[in-house]
Amino acid sequence: MSIKKTKIGVISYIEPEIPVADEGVSQFKKVIEDCFKNSEYKIVINFRSVPYIDSEGIEALLDVLAEVRKKGGSIKISDPNPVCSDIFTATRLDSLFEIYTSADKAGRSFL
Template sequence: MRIDEQKHGAVTVLRANGPIAGEDATDFALRLQRAAKETLGRLVIDASAIPFIDSEAIEAMLDTSEILGDMGGTLKICAANETLREVLDLTGVASSLEQFENISDAVRSFL
């Protein structure tokens, strides 16, 4: 799985390409947590190319959400597909995130 990093001003957008499961989830967790610390909370996950995530990836999002929460921020995710939204809703993770329809809305929310 490839994870692309884009800068939108002071906001960093991580775009994962493919399902996040198994070993990929470990890489995803490391990238997320590093980015959260480096960007001081100005972080967005672009989920437009993520068809599915597993429990480890869910935990990675929760861990990152906690880190950002300690900084006074919230993890933001955009363009999640129906499956991903369902997973986030069912597991209660959605309540720890801010969800947006697209990158522009997510980036603008920092302004």
């Protein structure tokens, strides 16, 4: 299990295949920090394969959202599974992030 990163044009696609919880949070933050080091500020995070996200993962998402906005960028969420979708709704993250049904739609929204 890992976190895949693909860059297409100016958009970075992140696809965690692990829970964004416990040790997964530090892996997630490292991938995002690598994006920032490379001046990549248009990011799509695909939650299709993420079994769940905990409070530490939510905090990490909020931290990276604040950081990317300072740089004039944006983070979009795509393809959340039902568990993550319910968590985004319950925590109101769905009011802070643009959420799309596919990574392709999220990527096109940057254009």
